[in-house]
Each structure stands twice: as C-alpha cells, then as structure tokens.
Amino acid sequence: MFLVKSIDETIRLLKDNFNNYDLQTKMIELDNALNYVCAEDVISNEEVPHFNRSIVDGYAVDFNSVKLATSSTPSILRLKGQVLMGRNATDLVTKSTTIYVPTGGHLPSGANAAVMIENTELLGDEVIINKSVSINENVLLKGSDISKDSVIIAKNKVITPLVIGALKSIGIRKIKVFEKLTALVISTGDEIVKNKVSLSIGEIRDINTYTVSNHLKNKNMTISESLIINDDFEEYKNAVLRGFETSDIVFTSGGSSVGDKDYTLAILKDIGAEILVHGINIKPGKPTIIAKYNNKLFFGLPGQPTSAFIVLNVFANEIINAIYNIEDVLPIPYFEARLDSNIHSSTGRRMYQLVKISYFNNEYIATPLFAKSGMINSLKEASGYIIVDEFSEGYLSDSIVKVYRLGD
C-alpha cells in the first residue's frame, strides 16, 4: 500500500499542505537580519534621495540658459561658487550664473539640470558651456529612487544583502521577521551509535544526523535536537512527538530494511498523522515518507547516506519555500561538464547521479560516483549531480551534461 508519488506531485503536496504553518515572528536589528524571511511589508517614511542630486561632476544650470549651447556657439555663465559634498547648496542659480556641483551633491535652487564637466571650460570666473542639456538631465530628482509610502520589501521575501542596503537607505533599523525554522533530526537503526570511543562488531557510527543537520543549517534552519533512536517503538514515537512539540519539522532517516520502514509508518499511524507520500519515484531515495501531524511536516528520509542526502537536496528548498510562502523562486542553476563514463538508467524513476568534478584540458569533467550502498567515502567527493529523466536511458561517456551543485 505504497502511496508512490512523482517528484513533481511530491512538491505540489508540500506546497498544498504546509503553506499555513503557525510561524513565530520577532523584531530584530536589521544588522542581524540577513537571510531571514520578512514578516511584514516595510513601507518607506522617507524619500531617496531627499534632495535633487547631481549624478555627474559638473555645473548646475537652468537648462533654458544653455539650450542653444554647442561647441561652436557656447553659452557663457558666471561661476558663483561650488556646492560641497554633504552640504546644503545655499546659493541660487540664475539664468546667467552657474554653481559647480560634484557627483552626488545637492543641486542648488534655480537649477534643473547639470552639465558634465567634460562639456565645459573654465576661464577665470566664466564657465563656457559647449553642450546643451534637457530638463532634469544628469539629476536624480528628490524621491525618484524611493518615494514615500512605497513598499521596500514585502512580507514573505528573503532579506538579502541588497534588501538590507535598500532598507538602510531609508533609515530602517529593526525589522519583523519570521523565526528560523527549527528541525529535530533523528537517525534510526539498532546498529547506529554516536560519540562512542570504540565500536563493537555490528555497530556503525551515525552519518545521517550530521549530513542532514548541516545541510539544513546551510539552509538557515536551526537544529533543535539531533538524536539516535535504536529501533524501539515507544522511544521512537516519543521522540517524534517531542519533535512536534519543540520544532517546526521532524526529519528522520530510517534503515532501508522493510522492518525499519514499517516502524516509521506504524508510529505515524499510531499518533494519527496523515500519510501524504510513501515512496517517491526517485533513484536513489524511493523509501521516503512524508506526513502531516498537527499541521506540521514529518519528513522520513531513506537510511542510506547517499539516498538521504539526495532526497534532502531535492526537497529542502521546496519545504522552506512552501512553509514561508516564498514565491518568485529562481530555478536551480547548472553548469556544463563532459561525462567520463556511461550513466545507465532503466528504472523509470528520475535518477540523481552524484558526480565528482575536475578540470582538465580547459574543460570540466564529471566523474560519476558509483558506490556500493551505504558508502560515505566516495560520496564526500561529490560536488554535484546529474539528473537522468524518468523517460531517458542515461548518457554516454563523452556527452556534455548539465551538472547541478550539491547544496544549491
């Protein structure tokens, strides 16, 4: 009774089921707001610039007084002085006079354009203007960059370096943001141990809580707890319930054996969670379980480190965008590389093939990492992956393929 879904169906289910999260907000200093998601529209109380500003080094003029100026029939204006950077221009430009104004300086009253210094000559206190300008030429008018009451950043947008710059330009110091998403991360399996000095035969050290937690940290999540659960129904169930109490999302990774998976499913059924996905048409990573409990997301990754990491890479952004209602998302970018071996696919599932990238003879080479199930050492060499569509049989060695970066 697998509820096997395609990757696209899974993404749609994430969007449809988790866009109504109960998100906490807080006011924070804008200086600390990088990569948070904005929790309210920020409206400008100021105009930028808040004075007419020259965008060239040159002479502030009334455009009418130089409208016939050419190099053979220049206009001549008397120089009255200069505007200092950062200062109010107190003197007045008239039809027969001009004032020097630097780039970014205040355009004096009476002036409605600036002539670039390159188009002028200075002779004593006379400025020869060799070129006409149109009205407002070389001027950034008051409020033309940011007007009062304009929305500088809307709710549900990510606070980027440029957004911080724009908010600082109107004097914003604090901003209301959604709290970072918190995740409780569980690795399950009787064989898995953590922080043990010396292993007994049969035991292996945990990998998945580390790869999963650190990927989530890179996606701006906070890890509330990271646990190893040996296969004990009650212990596992209590950990999942605690996760739903303390955290926004519960991530688990189970062993790939049927027994382990039934465990996860049994617990979800026992607590009354709604199973949305049980099996995804992805390779590796089919045994993935997604459920909803008290409006929160349970994401059950496969147990194999490679499978778990690929599934997390494919869905982490989708989860975050769904929960925060982030729109206008960019596609995942790629670069091209030459494949150095055949990649064969015949499963009818969308295949994610990890590759190592090297640079040789002026081109990037993609080497597929074929590792036996559960191996970590070659996995860590992977910096990207290639996607083989469910309807494709793969790629031949020497093809140029699209490589996506892990983590993007």
Add this chain to the structure above:
Amino acid sequence: MFLVKSIDETIRLLKDNFNNYDLQTKMIELDNALNYVCAEDVISNEEVPHFNRSIVDGYAVDFNSVKLATSSTPSILRLKGQVLMGRNATDLVTKSTTIYVPTGGHLPSGANAAVMIENTELLGDEVIINKSVSINENVLLKGSDISKDSVIIAKNKVITPLVIGALKSIGIRKIKVFEKLTALVISTGDEIVKNKVSLSIGEIRDINTYTVSNHLKNKNMTISESLIINDDFEEYKNAVLRGFETSDIVFTSGGSSVGDKDYTLAILKDIGAEILVHGINIKPGKPTIIAKYNNKLFFGLPGQPTSAFIVLNVFANEIINAIYNIEDVLPIPYFEARLDSNIHSSTGRRMYQLVKISYFNNEYIATPLFAKSGMINSLKEASGYIIVDEFSEGYLSDSIVKVYRLGD
C-alpha cells in the same frame, strides 16, 4: 596612470599575490566546523565498515555451497539463526548451514556472501536457495569504504555537510581549521551618514557598508568593523592602517568622483602599499583599486552601490579561493531565461547587467534593471545578472540568455 586590467588579469593577480597569507588556525568541534576551511589533512584511524557487512536482507552463506543453485536445482541449507542489527554474529556459517542477516548486519564467520531474501524460500528450518552468488556478493568488506591511514579531507578543502558525515563515520570530534577571514569595511564620502535620525539636505544614508558586509557574511567572512569615513585624509589613512592591524582584508568604497579616488590612491601610496590594479575592464565598476600592504589585500570598490555590489560579486569568491589556496573550484552555474528588452553594450568592457527574474507562460523572464547611477530601489529587485562579453554588442529582446544568480 591607470593600471587598467582585464577581469581575467585581475583574478590572476589576486591568485599570484595573496596565496601566501598568514592565516591563523584553531581546533574546533566538528559540530561547529561547517563551511570552515580545513587546516590539516585528516587521516583515518579506523576502518569503515569495521566488520564485513551485508548490504541486503537475506542469508549469509559460503558462496561455494550455493554455486550451482538455480530455481530448478536449488541448494538447501539449514537455518541456524539470525544476526541482530548492531550485534556481533557469534554463530558460524558452514557449508551446509546459513544464518539470516539483515541489511547492514554483521556477516558471520564462515560466510563470504549473502543471498537476497527475494531469491530464497523458507520451509521450516530449511532455506531453499534459488540463485547462486559470487564471492563477496552483497557484502561490504571491512575497510572497503574507508581504510586505515586514508586521507578523509585534505588541507585547504572546505568542510561540507558530506565531509562532516565522512569524518563522523570515523569518530572524528575535533578538527583544525583556518580562522574565518575578517574584513574591515569602509564607506567613504563627505555626504554619507549612518544612524542619523533625520537627514540634512546634501546627506545620504550609507548603503555600501551594508551590502558589502552582508555579502561577505554570506561568504563566511567576519566583519571586524564597519566605518563611514568622511573625506579626511588622516582619518581615512588611520582607518586603513587599523584595518591592516585587526583584519585580513580592507574593503573600501569611495565616491565615483575623481577627487575621492585620488584620495584612496594617495593614502595607499602614502603608506607604501603596492598598487596592483587601478581600473578594471568591467562595466559597471571600472574605478576599482586593488593593492597589497604587508602581504594583505586592500580592495577599493567603486562608490556607486550597483557598481560596488557587482564588483564584489565578481571577485569575492576569487579572493577567498586565493587566500585559502582552495583548488577544484566549480564554475559559477547559470540558468536560462528569455530577455524582455534589448541589452546594448559598446564599451569594450565586459558588462554585467542586473536582471529581475519572473516566471510567465512556463518560462523564466529576465528584465534588465536600467537605473540611474546610485539608485538602490531597483537594484534590490535584482536576483541575477547577464554577462555581455567585451567583444559582443549585446542581446536582442526575446533572446534566451544565461542568468547567473547574485551571491553565487
């Protein structure tokens, strides 16, 4: 006397001049090591797995005892028991016996292969084996993933989630890393103010220390200090000298006026810095100054927010890779979008055109952001850029173009 360089020459100068930084190291918990650069080769003291491990649910066998098995002529073995996950298999497999072993379980002594449960039937205490296996089939041999004395991560490699997973698999808890790079960030200009409640005519609020600092934070740098310097030679010089005392890199952004730039150059000459680049063949962003002082990098960005941010985007990764001696760098990935206006270039400089991305009619649309010099409001809508090569005249509206993400 501009030392104008191409972008490629500038990158080469960064690599050649700053690969010998005096970097501090520290031992930290691996749990906190994400995105640090490793400062020593980490050698494994353990084998992974540290026992022969089945990679299927099935029966541990001596492959010799089932080498003739087919579904019509099966081999029959007596079931002696099962291996528990995480436990040492104490019982012995012989030519006539088998032991059940789960995926990831310890392969008992006497066995050298595992038969998948799908290829067997269980009748009482007899296991009917319907398929032969070769030696070591379905087994991960002791040490085959990670052998003793192998290098798990080399010096000068970035510590990724997968690297942490691999290091945790061999029980590593602490790691020697290079300290994060520290930067002192200065905005210069008489008109620039910070944290002022109400602006006087002629003043504008600082943008560049925020866009620059936050971009550097996203690149894992620490900002030691963020300063506004009004155009005062001594104050500026002292700030730069203090930056070289306290920080790894000094970033400044000056006004675009000739006067401002001379100031930066005059200070660098005054303190005896070596000017490497004065002008880059990039648009926008030509007035960029790069210098070397006491083996450290001075990076003088243009004053316009757009220009400063583009130049920083183009060179930040190059700076980091040069200083940390990071090799095997991936190319910057891109995605394709349809351009909705013409982009014209005639400068002979490599042009970086900021674009806003939207999604319409099943395709991504790139809208060039043409803003007057110094404007921040449209800049903050940019999520990517298009590169127009120095030898190209641009792109026509409706072309499919490569878009690179800001920040990548």
